Amino acid sequence: MRMHDVLELAAAHEPPHxxxxxDIVTRGRxxxxxxxxxxxxxxxxxxxxxxxxxLTMPTVLPGGQQAAxxxxxxxxxxxxxxxxxxxDAGRWHVQDPIVxxxxxxxxxxxxxxRITHDKAVPATDLPDPVTPGARKREETIAxxxxxxxxxxxxxxxxxxxxxxxxxxxxxxxxxGKGGTDDITRRVLAWEYxxxxxxxxxxxxxxxxxxxxxDLRQVVAxxxxxxxxxxxxxxxxxxxPAGYQxxxxxxxxxxxxxxIATARDGEYGGAKFADPAPATSGLARPFGSVSxxxxxxxxxxxxxxxxxxxxxxxxATIKCTSGFCTTHRVDGKVVVQVASEGxxxxxxxxxxxxxxxxxxxxxxxxxxxxxxxxxxxx
Amino acid sequence: MxxxxxxxxxxxxxxxxxxxxxxxxxxxxxxxxxxxxxSNALAKLYPRWGRVDRPDLYVRTMVHRAAVSEVRRPxxxxxxxxxxxxxxxxxxxxxxxxxxxxVQAALKQVPRKQRAALVLRFYLGLSLEExxxxxxxxxxxxxxxxxxxxxRVRELLAAEDIDMVDDIExxxxxxx
Numbered sequence: 200m201r202m203h204d205v206l207e208l209a210a211a212h213e214p215p216h217x218x219x220x221x222d223i224v225t226r227g228r229x230x231x232x233x234x235x236x237x238x239x240x241x242x243x244x245x246x247x248x249x250x251x252x253x254l255t256m257p258t259v260l261p262g263g264q265q266a267a268x269x270x271x272x273x274x275x276x277x278x279x280x281x282x283x284x285x286x287d288a289g290r291w292h293v294q295d296p297i298v299x300x301x302x303x304x305x306x307x308x309x310x311x312x313r314i315t316h317d318k319a320v321p322a323t324d325l326p327d328p329v330t331p332g333a334r335k336r337e338e339t340i341a342x343x344x345x346x347x348x349x350x351x352x353x354x355x356x357x358x359x360x361x362x363x364x365x366x367x368x369x370x371x372x373x374x375g376k377g378g379t380d381d382i383t384r385r386v387l388a389w390e391y392x393x394x395x396x397x398x399x400x401x402x403x404x405x406x407x408x409x410x411x412x413d414l415r416q417v418v419a420x421x422x423x424x425x426x427x428x429x430x431x432x433x434x435x436x437x438x439p440a441g442y443q444x445x446x447x448x449x450x451x452x453x454x455x456x457x458i459a460t461a462r463d464g465e466y467g468g469a470k471f472a473d474p475a476p477a478t479s480g481l482a483r484p485f486g487s488v489s490x491x492x493x494x495x496x497x498x499x500x501x502x503x504x505x506x507x508x509x510x511x512x513x514a515t516i517k518c519t520s521g522f523c524t525t526h527r528v529d530g531k532v533v534v535q536v537a538s539e540g541x542x543x544x545x546x547x548x549x550x551x552x553x554x555x556x557x558x559x560x561x562x563x564x565x566x567x568x569x570x571x572x573x574x575x576x
Numbered sequence: 577m578x579x580x581x582x583x584x585x586x587x588x589x590x591x592x593x594x595x596x597x598x599x600x601x602x603x604x605x606x607x608x609x610x611x612x613x614x615s616n617a618l619a620k621l622y623p624r625w626g627r628v629d630r631p632d633l634y635v636r637t638m639v640h641r642a643a644v645s646e647v648r649r650p651x652x653x654x655x656x657x658x659x660x661x662x663x664x665x666x667x668x669x670x671x672x673x674x675x676x677x678x679v680q681a682a683l684k685q686v687p688r689k690q691r692a693a694l695v696l697r698f699y700l701g702l703s704l705e706e707x708x709x710x711x712x713x714x715x716x717x718x719x720x721x722x723x724x725x726x727x728r729v730r731e732l733l734a735a736e737d738i739d740m741v742d743d744i745e746x747x748x749x750x751x752x
Contacts, residue, residue, distance in 0.1 A: 200733075200738060200739065200740050200741060201698075201740065201741050202694060202698035202699075202726060202729065202740070203698050203699060205679055205683075205729060205733070205740065206598075206602055206683075206694065206695060206698060206699040207699070208675065208676050208679050209602060209676065209679045209680050209683050210598040210601055210602055211676055212676070213594075213597065213598065213601075213607070214607050216593065216594075216597070216611075217611045217615075218593075218611065218614070218615040220586050220589045220590050220593070222615070223589050223593075223615055223618045223619055223622070224582065224585065224586060224589070224622065226615065226618075226619035226622070227585070227618070227619045227620075227621070227622020227623065227625075228622065229619075519685055521687060540687055
Protein backbone atom coordinates (compact mmCIF):
# COMPACT_ATOMS: atom_id res chain seq x y z
CA MET A 200 0.00 0.00 0.00
CA ARG A 201 1.33 3.44 -0.88
CA MET A 202 0.89 6.55 1.24
CA HIS A 203 -1.82 7.90 -1.05
CA ASP A 204 -3.73 4.62 -0.69
CA VAL A 205 -3.41 4.77 3.10
CA LEU A 206 -4.93 8.24 3.18
CA GLU A 207 -7.60 7.33 0.65
CA LEU A 208 -8.60 4.36 2.79
CA ALA A 209 -8.72 6.44 5.98
CA ALA A 210 -11.10 8.91 4.33
CA ALA A 211 -13.28 6.29 2.65
CA HIS A 212 -17.00 6.03 3.41
CA GLU A 213 -17.33 9.79 3.29
CA PRO A 214 -20.80 10.97 4.41
CA PRO A 215 -22.93 12.90 1.91
CA HIS A 216 -21.89 16.49 1.30
CA UNK A 217 -23.82 18.97 3.44
CA UNK A 218 -23.06 21.99 1.25
CA UNK A 219 -23.76 22.14 -2.46
CA UNK A 220 -21.97 24.36 -4.95
CA UNK A 221 -25.00 26.66 -4.96
CA ASP A 222 -25.00 26.87 -1.13
CA ILE A 223 -21.40 28.04 -1.25
CA VAL A 224 -22.05 30.56 -4.01
CA THR A 225 -24.96 31.95 -1.98
CA ARG A 226 -22.77 32.24 1.13
CA GLY A 227 -20.01 33.82 -0.97
CA ARG A 228 -22.39 36.46 -2.32
CA UNK A 229 -23.47 37.24 1.23
CA UNK A 230 -19.83 37.52 2.31
CA UNK A 231 -19.20 39.94 -0.53
CA UNK A 232 -22.16 42.10 0.49
CA UNK A 233 -20.90 42.16 4.07
CA UNK A 234 -17.42 43.21 2.95
CA UNK A 235 -18.84 45.99 0.79
CA UNK A 236 -21.10 47.26 3.57
CA UNK A 237 -18.02 47.57 5.74
CA UNK A 238 -20.26 47.49 8.81
CA UNK A 239 -20.84 51.22 8.44
CA UNK A 240 -24.56 50.96 9.09
CA UNK A 241 -24.14 49.66 12.62
CA UNK A 242 -24.02 53.05 14.34
CA UNK A 243 -27.41 54.16 13.06
CA UNK A 244 -28.93 50.82 13.98
CA UNK A 245 -27.68 51.14 17.53
CA UNK A 246 -29.46 54.43 18.10
CA UNK A 247 -32.73 53.12 16.64
CA UNK A 248 -32.74 49.93 18.68
CA UNK A 249 -31.92 51.65 21.97
CA UNK A 250 -34.52 54.37 21.46
CA UNK A 251 -37.22 51.85 20.61
CA UNK A 252 -36.46 49.77 23.67
CA UNK A 253 -36.55 52.76 25.98
CA LEU A 254 -33.22 51.86 27.53
CA THR A 255 -31.01 54.23 29.47
CA MET A 256 -27.84 54.91 27.52
CA PRO A 257 -24.55 55.24 29.42
CA THR A 258 -22.83 58.57 29.01
CA VAL A 259 -20.78 58.32 25.85
CA LEU A 260 -18.48 61.06 24.66
CA PRO A 261 -16.24 60.81 21.59
CA GLY A 262 -12.47 60.84 21.85
CA GLY A 263 -12.26 61.19 25.60
CA GLN A 264 -8.94 61.45 27.40
CA GLN A 265 -10.26 61.25 30.92
CA ALA A 266 -8.44 59.27 33.56
CA ALA A 267 -10.05 56.15 35.04
CA UNK A 268 -13.16 56.87 37.06
CA UNK A 269 -15.32 54.84 39.41
CA UNK A 270 -14.64 52.56 42.38
CA UNK A 271 -11.15 51.55 43.43
CA UNK A 272 -9.99 48.02 42.64
CA UNK A 273 -7.46 46.11 44.71
CA UNK A 274 -4.44 44.90 42.74
CA UNK A 275 -3.04 42.00 44.82
CA UNK A 276 0.59 40.97 44.54
CA UNK A 277 -0.63 37.44 43.81
CA UNK A 278 -2.07 37.67 40.28
CA UNK A 279 -3.79 34.29 40.67
CA UNK A 280 -6.61 36.13 42.42
CA UNK A 281 -10.10 37.28 41.55
CA UNK A 282 -11.06 40.88 42.27
CA UNK A 283 -14.63 41.04 41.00
CA UNK A 284 -17.76 38.92 41.27
CA UNK A 285 -20.72 37.99 39.09
CA UNK A 286 -23.15 40.77 38.25
CA ASP A 287 -26.04 41.56 35.91
CA ALA A 288 -26.26 44.56 33.61
CA GLY A 289 -29.33 44.88 31.39
CA ARG A 290 -29.57 41.64 29.40
CA TRP A 291 -26.01 40.71 30.34
CA HIS A 292 -25.10 38.21 33.04
CA VAL A 293 -21.43 38.36 33.93
CA GLN A 294 -20.34 35.25 35.83
CA ASP A 295 -17.73 34.85 38.55
CA PRO A 296 -14.24 34.86 37.02
CA ILE A 297 -12.82 31.35 36.59
CA VAL A 298 -9.56 31.99 34.72
CA UNK A 299 -6.60 33.87 36.17
CA UNK A 300 -3.13 34.50 34.84
CA UNK A 301 -0.07 36.58 35.58
CA UNK A 302 -1.74 39.39 33.59
CA UNK A 303 -5.55 39.08 33.78
CA UNK A 304 -8.67 37.31 35.06
CA UNK A 305 -11.56 36.21 32.82
CA UNK A 306 -15.28 35.56 33.39
CA UNK A 307 -17.92 34.07 31.10
CA UNK A 308 -20.68 36.43 30.03
CA UNK A 309 -24.16 35.43 28.90
CA UNK A 310 -26.81 37.50 27.13
CA UNK A 311 -30.58 37.03 27.45
CA UNK A 312 -32.09 35.89 24.19
CA ARG A 313 -28.94 34.30 22.82
CA ILE A 314 -27.45 30.85 23.38
CA THR A 315 -23.88 30.28 24.58
CA HIS A 316 -22.54 26.86 23.67
CA ASP A 317 -20.14 26.33 26.56
CA LYS A 318 -21.64 23.07 27.76
CA ALA A 319 -21.39 19.74 26.01
CA VAL A 320 -24.70 18.38 24.75
CA PRO A 321 -25.47 15.00 23.17
CA ALA A 322 -24.77 14.92 19.46
CA THR A 323 -28.44 14.14 18.90
CA ASP A 324 -29.35 17.57 20.28
CA LEU A 325 -27.10 19.44 17.87
CA PRO A 326 -28.40 20.96 14.64
CA ASP A 327 -27.86 18.62 11.73
CA PRO A 328 -24.66 19.88 10.08
CA VAL A 329 -25.62 18.35 6.75
CA THR A 330 -28.87 20.29 6.56
CA PRO A 331 -28.08 23.63 4.91
CA GLY A 332 -28.99 26.52 7.14
CA ALA A 333 -29.82 24.39 10.19
CA ARG A 334 -27.36 26.26 12.39
CA LYS A 335 -28.73 29.61 11.35
CA ARG A 336 -31.88 29.04 13.36
CA GLU A 337 -29.96 29.37 16.62
CA GLU A 338 -29.22 32.81 18.01
CA THR A 339 -25.74 32.31 19.43
CA ILE A 340 -23.18 34.35 21.33
CA ALA A 341 -19.80 33.67 22.89
CA UNK A 342 -18.73 36.46 25.24
CA UNK A 343 -16.26 37.02 28.04
CA UNK A 344 -15.03 39.81 30.29
CA UNK A 345 -11.30 40.12 30.89
CA UNK A 346 -9.83 42.35 33.60
CA UNK A 347 -6.20 43.07 32.84
CA UNK A 348 -3.83 44.10 35.60
CA UNK A 349 -2.48 47.67 35.30
CA UNK A 350 -0.01 47.89 32.43
CA UNK A 351 -0.96 44.53 30.94
CA UNK A 352 -3.30 45.66 28.15
CA UNK A 353 -2.47 48.03 25.33
CA UNK A 354 -5.66 49.45 23.79
CA UNK A 355 -3.65 50.96 20.93
CA UNK A 356 -3.30 47.42 19.59
CA UNK A 357 -7.05 47.21 18.97
CA UNK A 358 -6.70 47.90 15.27
CA UNK A 359 -9.58 49.86 13.79
CA UNK A 360 -11.10 50.71 17.18
CA UNK A 361 -12.59 54.10 17.91
CA UNK A 362 -11.79 55.99 21.07
CA UNK A 363 -14.55 57.30 23.31
CA UNK A 364 -15.53 57.85 26.94
CA UNK A 365 -18.10 55.64 28.67
CA UNK A 366 -19.44 56.62 32.09
CA UNK A 367 -16.31 58.69 32.69
CA UNK A 368 -13.91 55.93 31.67
CA UNK A 369 -11.51 56.14 28.74
CA UNK A 370 -12.66 53.48 26.28
CA UNK A 371 -12.08 51.95 22.86
CA UNK A 372 -14.67 50.17 20.81
CA UNK A 373 -14.26 47.85 17.85
CA UNK A 374 -16.76 46.07 15.62
CA GLY A 375 -15.74 43.71 12.86
CA LYS A 376 -15.91 40.28 11.36
CA GLY A 377 -15.42 37.24 13.58
CA GLY A 378 -13.84 33.90 12.74
CA THR A 379 -16.38 33.29 9.98
CA ASP A 380 -18.37 35.64 7.81
CA ASP A 381 -21.58 35.06 9.73
CA ILE A 382 -20.03 36.06 13.07
CA THR A 383 -19.76 39.66 14.27
CA ARG A 384 -17.03 40.44 16.79
CA ARG A 385 -17.49 43.36 19.13
CA VAL A 386 -14.94 44.57 21.65
CA LEU A 387 -15.32 47.27 24.28
CA ALA A 388 -12.24 48.10 26.34
CA TRP A 389 -12.40 50.61 29.17
CA GLU A 390 -9.96 51.77 31.83
CA TYR A 391 -11.52 50.42 35.02
CA UNK A 392 -8.58 51.51 37.19
CA UNK A 393 -5.46 53.58 36.58
CA UNK A 394 -3.62 51.78 33.75
CA UNK A 395 -5.86 48.71 34.11
CA UNK A 396 -8.28 47.82 31.32
CA UNK A 397 -11.44 45.72 31.28
CA UNK A 398 -12.34 44.17 27.94
CA UNK A 399 -15.78 42.83 27.03
CA UNK A 400 -15.67 40.79 23.84
CA UNK A 401 -18.61 39.16 22.08
CA UNK A 402 -18.91 36.91 19.04
CA UNK A 403 -22.51 36.83 17.85
CA UNK A 404 -24.12 35.33 14.76
CA UNK A 405 -26.18 38.50 14.46
CA UNK A 406 -24.70 41.76 13.25
CA UNK A 407 -27.46 43.63 15.10
CA UNK A 408 -27.41 41.91 18.50
CA UNK A 409 -25.74 42.85 20.75
CA UNK A 410 -25.26 46.46 19.76
CA UNK A 411 -22.39 48.73 20.75
CA UNK A 412 -24.78 50.34 23.23
CA ASP A 413 -25.53 46.95 24.76
CA LEU A 414 -21.85 46.41 25.44
CA ARG A 415 -21.56 49.75 27.21
CA GLN A 416 -24.16 48.72 29.78
CA VAL A 417 -21.61 46.39 31.38
CA VAL A 418 -19.26 49.28 32.25
CA ALA A 419 -21.39 50.65 35.08
CA UNK A 420 -22.06 47.17 36.46
CA UNK A 421 -18.42 46.24 37.10
CA UNK A 422 -17.55 46.73 40.75
CA UNK A 423 -14.63 45.55 42.89
CA UNK A 424 -14.84 42.78 45.43
CA UNK A 425 -12.28 41.82 48.08
CA UNK A 426 -9.43 39.95 46.37
CA UNK A 427 -9.88 36.18 46.66
CA UNK A 428 -7.08 33.78 45.85
CA UNK A 429 -7.98 31.31 43.08
CA UNK A 430 -8.01 27.68 44.17
CA UNK A 431 -7.32 24.43 42.35
CA UNK A 432 -8.27 20.81 42.98
CA UNK A 433 -4.69 19.62 42.62
CA UNK A 434 -1.13 20.33 43.69
CA UNK A 435 1.97 20.03 41.50
CA UNK A 436 4.71 17.85 42.94
CA UNK A 437 7.05 18.39 40.02
CA UNK A 438 7.49 21.20 37.50
CA PRO A 439 10.35 20.95 34.99
CA ALA A 440 13.17 23.42 35.59
CA GLY A 441 12.62 26.81 33.98
CA TYR A 442 8.85 26.50 33.64
CA GLN A 443 6.55 28.91 35.46
CA UNK A 444 2.79 28.79 36.02
CA UNK A 445 1.28 31.52 33.84
CA UNK A 446 -2.45 30.77 33.64
CA UNK A 447 -5.06 28.65 35.41
CA UNK A 448 -8.69 27.65 35.35
CA UNK A 449 -10.50 27.14 38.64
CA UNK A 450 -13.37 24.75 38.06
CA UNK A 451 -12.50 25.06 34.38
CA UNK A 452 -9.69 24.59 31.92
CA UNK A 453 -7.18 27.46 31.75
CA UNK A 454 -7.44 30.24 29.18
CA UNK A 455 -10.21 30.91 26.72
CA UNK A 456 -10.60 27.15 26.35
CA UNK A 457 -11.92 27.25 29.91
CA ILE A 458 -14.40 29.96 28.97
CA ALA A 459 -15.44 28.03 25.86
CA THR A 460 -16.24 24.99 28.03
CA ALA A 461 -17.19 26.85 31.22
CA ARG A 462 -20.28 24.79 32.03
CA ASP A 463 -18.76 21.43 31.20
CA GLY A 464 -17.97 20.88 34.88
CA GLU A 465 -14.21 20.41 34.52
CA TYR A 466 -12.26 20.63 37.77
CA GLY A 467 -9.24 22.75 36.93
CA GLY A 468 -6.07 23.19 34.97
CA ALA A 469 -2.96 25.26 34.51
CA LYS A 470 -0.58 26.37 31.82
CA PHE A 471 3.17 26.52 32.39
CA ALA A 472 5.62 28.22 30.05
CA ASP A 473 9.36 28.67 29.53
CA PRO A 474 9.90 31.50 28.89
CA ALA A 475 6.89 33.02 30.60
CA PRO A 476 4.92 35.29 28.25
CA ALA A 477 5.16 39.06 28.63
CA THR A 478 2.68 40.60 31.06
CA SER A 479 2.51 43.97 29.32
CA GLY A 480 1.47 45.23 25.92
CA LEU A 481 -1.14 42.50 25.49
CA ALA A 482 -4.09 42.75 23.11
CA ARG A 483 -5.64 39.40 24.05
CA PRO A 484 -5.13 36.56 26.56
CA PHE A 485 -2.01 34.40 26.27
CA GLY A 486 -1.90 32.04 23.34
CA SER A 487 -5.43 32.93 22.30
CA VAL A 488 -7.47 29.74 22.60
CA SER A 489 -5.00 26.90 22.44
CA UNK A 490 -1.93 25.88 24.38
CA UNK A 491 -0.29 25.24 21.04
CA UNK A 492 -0.27 28.97 20.38
CA UNK A 493 1.66 29.80 23.55
CA UNK A 494 5.29 29.05 22.71
CA UNK A 495 7.24 26.85 25.09
CA UNK A 496 4.24 25.81 27.14
CA UNK A 497 2.65 22.72 28.56
CA UNK A 498 -0.84 22.23 29.91
CA UNK A 499 -2.16 20.35 32.93
CA UNK A 500 -5.86 19.52 33.08
CA UNK A 501 -7.94 17.74 35.71
CA UNK A 502 -11.36 16.98 34.30
CA UNK A 503 -14.28 14.64 34.12
CA UNK A 504 -13.58 11.38 32.34
CA UNK A 505 -17.12 11.58 30.97
CA UNK A 506 -16.17 14.73 29.04
CA UNK A 507 -13.04 13.28 27.49
CA UNK A 508 -12.55 10.53 24.98
CA UNK A 509 -9.40 9.45 26.81
CA UNK A 510 -11.32 6.98 28.86
CA UNK A 511 -12.57 5.14 30.68
CA UNK A 512 -9.27 4.05 32.11
CA UNK A 513 -7.28 3.22 35.20
CA ALA A 514 -4.24 4.69 36.89
CA THR A 515 -1.96 3.57 34.06
CA ILE A 516 -0.26 6.53 32.41
CA LYS A 517 -0.65 6.43 28.63
CA CYS A 518 1.26 8.75 26.31
CA THR A 519 0.49 9.44 22.65
CA SER A 520 0.72 12.31 20.16
CA GLY A 521 2.33 14.76 22.57
CA PHE A 522 0.16 14.23 25.63
CA CYS A 523 -0.04 11.81 28.56
CA THR A 524 -3.18 10.76 30.39
CA THR A 525 -4.10 8.86 33.54
CA HIS A 526 -7.29 8.33 35.53
CA ARG A 527 -7.92 8.77 39.24
CA VAL A 528 -10.83 8.48 41.69
CA ASP A 529 -12.06 5.13 40.37
CA GLY A 530 -11.63 6.34 36.82
CA LYS A 531 -14.03 9.28 37.19
CA VAL A 532 -11.31 11.91 36.98
CA VAL A 533 -8.93 12.26 34.05
CA VAL A 534 -5.55 13.93 34.56
CA GLN A 535 -3.68 15.00 31.46
CA VAL A 536 -0.42 16.74 30.58
CA ALA A 537 -0.21 18.04 27.01
CA SER A 538 2.87 19.64 25.53
CA GLU A 539 2.35 19.33 21.77
CA GLY A 540 5.50 17.22 21.78
CA UNK A 541 7.67 19.85 23.48
CA UNK A 542 8.33 17.56 26.45
CA UNK A 543 9.37 13.96 26.11
CA UNK A 544 6.96 11.32 27.38
CA UNK A 545 9.19 10.53 30.39
CA UNK A 546 9.05 14.16 31.53
CA UNK A 547 5.27 14.37 31.09
CA UNK A 548 4.93 11.09 32.98
CA UNK A 549 7.00 12.53 35.83
CA UNK A 550 4.74 15.58 35.93
CA UNK A 551 1.59 13.46 36.06
CA UNK A 552 3.02 11.22 38.77
CA UNK A 553 3.69 14.30 40.88
CA UNK A 554 0.14 15.63 40.69
CA UNK A 555 -1.72 15.23 43.98
CA UNK A 556 -5.50 15.61 43.86
CA UNK A 557 -7.70 17.29 46.45
CA UNK A 558 -11.35 16.21 46.72
CA UNK A 559 -12.50 17.42 43.31
CA UNK A 560 -16.13 17.54 44.42
CA UNK A 561 -15.38 19.70 47.48
CA UNK A 562 -14.13 23.11 46.31
CA UNK A 563 -13.73 24.12 49.95
CA UNK A 564 -10.86 21.64 50.15
CA UNK A 565 -9.07 22.99 47.10
CA UNK A 566 -5.55 24.41 47.28
CA UNK A 567 -4.51 28.05 46.92
CA UNK A 568 -3.41 28.26 43.27
CA UNK A 569 -0.04 29.91 43.83
CA UNK A 570 0.86 27.15 46.30
CA UNK A 571 -0.59 24.41 44.11
CA UNK A 572 1.39 25.57 41.10
CA UNK A 573 4.63 26.26 42.99
CA UNK A 574 4.46 29.89 41.92
CA UNK A 575 6.24 32.73 43.72
CA UNK A 576 5.03 36.31 43.54
CA MET B 577 -18.53 39.25 -9.75
CA UNK B 578 -19.83 38.94 -13.31
CA UNK B 579 -21.61 35.85 -14.64
CA UNK B 580 -18.53 34.48 -16.37
CA UNK B 581 -16.39 34.76 -13.24
CA UNK B 582 -19.13 33.19 -11.17
CA UNK B 583 -19.31 30.23 -13.55
CA UNK B 584 -15.56 29.78 -13.18
CA UNK B 585 -15.96 29.92 -9.41
CA UNK B 586 -18.72 27.28 -9.57
CA UNK B 587 -16.51 24.97 -11.63
CA UNK B 588 -13.66 25.50 -9.17
CA UNK B 589 -15.88 24.68 -6.18
CA UNK B 590 -17.35 21.62 -7.89
CA UNK B 591 -13.87 20.29 -8.59
CA UNK B 592 -12.36 21.14 -5.20
CA UNK B 593 -15.20 20.39 -2.78
CA UNK B 594 -14.49 16.67 -2.41
CA UNK B 595 -10.68 16.83 -2.11
CA UNK B 596 -10.88 19.77 0.31
CA UNK B 597 -13.32 17.92 2.57
CA UNK B 598 -10.98 14.95 2.67
CA UNK B 599 -7.99 17.20 3.34
CA UNK B 600 -9.83 18.73 6.29
CA UNK B 601 -11.08 15.38 7.57
CA UNK B 602 -7.67 13.73 7.40
CA UNK B 603 -6.21 16.70 9.29
CA UNK B 604 -8.83 17.07 12.03
CA UNK B 605 -10.49 13.64 12.11
CA UNK B 606 -14.10 14.83 12.09
CA UNK B 607 -16.40 15.09 9.08
CA UNK B 608 -18.62 17.78 10.62
CA UNK B 609 -15.66 20.01 11.37
CA UNK B 610 -14.29 19.32 7.90
CA UNK B 611 -17.59 20.33 6.33
CA UNK B 612 -17.62 23.63 8.20
CA UNK B 613 -13.99 24.37 7.44
CA UNK B 614 -14.40 23.82 3.71
CA SER B 615 -17.68 25.69 3.22
CA ASN B 616 -16.37 28.66 5.25
CA ALA B 617 -13.11 28.74 3.28
CA LEU B 618 -14.83 28.59 -0.11
CA ALA B 619 -17.38 31.26 0.86
CA LYS B 620 -14.49 33.52 1.88
CA LEU B 621 -12.81 32.88 -1.44
CA TYR B 622 -15.85 34.13 -3.43
CA PRO B 623 -15.31 37.89 -2.88
CA ARG B 624 -11.59 37.42 -3.60
CA TRP B 625 -12.09 35.42 -6.80
CA GLY B 626 -9.92 36.77 -9.59
CA ARG B 627 -7.69 38.60 -7.13
CA VAL B 628 -5.84 35.60 -5.73
CA ASP B 629 -2.98 34.26 -7.82
CA ARG B 630 -3.40 30.63 -6.73
CA PRO B 631 -6.97 30.08 -5.52
CA ASP B 632 -6.24 26.38 -5.02
CA LEU B 633 -3.41 27.09 -2.58
CA TYR B 634 -5.33 29.97 -0.99
CA VAL B 635 -8.31 27.81 -0.14
CA ARG B 636 -6.18 24.85 0.94
CA THR B 637 -4.33 27.17 3.31
CA MET B 638 -7.60 28.37 4.80
CA VAL B 639 -8.90 24.83 5.13
CA HIS B 640 -5.63 23.72 6.75
CA ARG B 641 -5.76 26.55 9.27
CA ALA B 642 -9.41 25.91 10.10
CA ALA B 643 -8.87 22.18 10.53
CA VAL B 644 -5.71 22.59 12.62
CA SER B 645 -7.29 25.34 14.71
CA GLU B 646 -10.14 23.00 15.59
CA VAL B 647 -7.93 20.03 16.32
CA ARG B 648 -5.52 22.03 18.46
CA ARG B 649 -8.03 22.65 21.21
CA PRO B 650 -7.00 19.89 23.59
CA UNK B 651 -10.28 18.96 25.17
CA UNK B 652 -12.39 19.41 22.06
CA UNK B 653 -9.63 17.87 19.99
CA UNK B 654 -10.06 14.60 21.80
CA UNK B 655 -13.81 14.63 21.49
CA UNK B 656 -13.89 15.58 17.84
CA UNK B 657 -11.15 13.19 16.83
CA UNK B 658 -12.98 10.47 18.70
CA UNK B 659 -16.06 10.90 16.54
CA UNK B 660 -14.43 9.39 13.54
CA UNK B 661 -11.09 7.91 14.49
CA UNK B 662 -11.68 5.42 17.30
CA UNK B 663 -8.95 4.79 19.87
CA UNK B 664 -9.18 1.07 19.31
CA UNK B 665 -10.01 -0.86 16.18
CA UNK B 666 -13.36 -2.53 16.70
CA UNK B 667 -15.32 -5.08 14.73
CA UNK B 668 -16.81 -3.81 11.51
CA UNK B 669 -20.57 -3.34 11.73
CA UNK B 670 -21.28 -0.52 9.32
CA UNK B 671 -19.48 -1.40 6.15
CA UNK B 672 -16.27 0.19 7.39
CA UNK B 673 -13.52 -2.38 7.10
CA UNK B 674 -11.27 -3.48 9.92
CA UNK B 675 -8.34 -2.40 7.81
CA UNK B 676 -9.78 1.09 7.52
CA UNK B 677 -10.24 1.31 11.30
CA UNK B 678 -6.68 0.19 11.88
CA VAL B 679 -5.38 2.74 9.35
CA GLN B 680 -7.44 5.50 10.97
CA ALA B 681 -6.20 4.52 14.43
CA ALA B 682 -2.61 4.57 13.17
CA LEU B 683 -2.99 7.97 11.55
CA LYS B 684 -4.45 9.35 14.76
CA GLN B 685 -1.16 8.57 16.47
CA VAL B 686 0.86 10.60 13.98
CA PRO B 687 1.53 14.15 15.24
CA ARG B 688 -0.91 16.44 13.46
CA LYS B 689 1.65 18.60 11.68
CA GLN B 690 3.27 15.50 10.24
CA ARG B 691 -0.15 14.15 9.30
CA ALA B 692 -1.08 17.44 7.63
CA ALA B 693 2.17 17.38 5.65
CA LEU B 694 1.46 13.82 4.48
CA VAL B 695 -2.04 14.78 3.35
CA LEU B 696 -0.79 17.76 1.39
CA ARG B 697 2.16 15.92 -0.18
CA PHE B 698 0.79 12.46 -0.87
CA TYR B 699 -2.98 12.91 -0.99
CA LEU B 700 -3.28 16.28 -2.69
CA GLY B 701 0.03 15.95 -4.54
CA LEU B 702 1.39 19.36 -3.59
CA SER B 703 5.07 20.10 -4.03
CA LEU B 704 7.27 20.62 -0.99
CA GLU B 705 7.24 24.37 -1.61
CA GLU B 706 3.46 24.42 -1.88
CA UNK B 707 3.13 22.30 1.27
CA UNK B 708 5.34 24.73 3.19
CA UNK B 709 3.30 27.67 1.91
CA UNK B 710 -0.04 26.11 2.88
CA UNK B 711 1.21 25.13 6.35
CA UNK B 712 2.96 28.45 6.89
CA UNK B 713 6.28 26.80 7.71
CA UNK B 714 9.77 26.73 6.25
CA UNK B 715 10.82 24.40 3.48
CA UNK B 716 13.08 22.49 5.86
CA UNK B 717 10.33 22.03 8.41
CA UNK B 718 7.93 20.85 5.72
CA UNK B 719 10.55 18.36 4.59
CA UNK B 720 11.20 17.02 8.08
CA UNK B 721 7.47 16.82 8.89
CA UNK B 722 6.88 14.81 5.73
CA UNK B 723 9.80 12.45 6.25
CA UNK B 724 9.07 11.84 9.94
CA UNK B 725 5.38 11.38 9.25
CA UNK B 726 6.07 8.84 6.55
CA UNK B 727 8.43 6.91 8.81
CA ARG B 728 5.92 6.98 11.66
CA VAL B 729 3.05 5.75 9.49
CA ARG B 730 5.19 2.90 8.18
CA GLU B 731 6.09 1.86 11.74
CA LEU B 732 2.52 2.03 12.99
CA LEU B 733 1.07 0.14 10.04
CA ALA B 734 3.79 -2.49 10.25
CA ALA B 735 2.67 -3.14 13.84
CA GLU B 736 -0.82 -3.71 12.42
CA ASP B 737 0.54 -6.13 9.80
CA ILE B 738 -0.24 -3.66 7.05
CA ASP B 739 2.73 -3.35 4.72
CA MET B 740 3.48 -0.23 2.81
CA VAL B 741 5.20 -0.48 -0.54
CA ASP B 742 8.82 0.53 -0.21
CA ASP B 743 8.38 3.03 -2.98
CA ILE B 744 11.66 4.71 -3.86
CA GLU B 745 9.83 7.54 -5.58
CA UNK B 746 7.70 8.13 -2.46
CA UNK B 747 10.73 8.18 -0.19
CA UNK B 748 12.48 10.55 -2.54
CA UNK B 749 9.42 12.81 -2.56
CA UNK B 750 9.50 12.98 1.20
CA UNK B 751 13.00 14.34 1.15
CA UNK B 752 12.89 16.48 -1.98
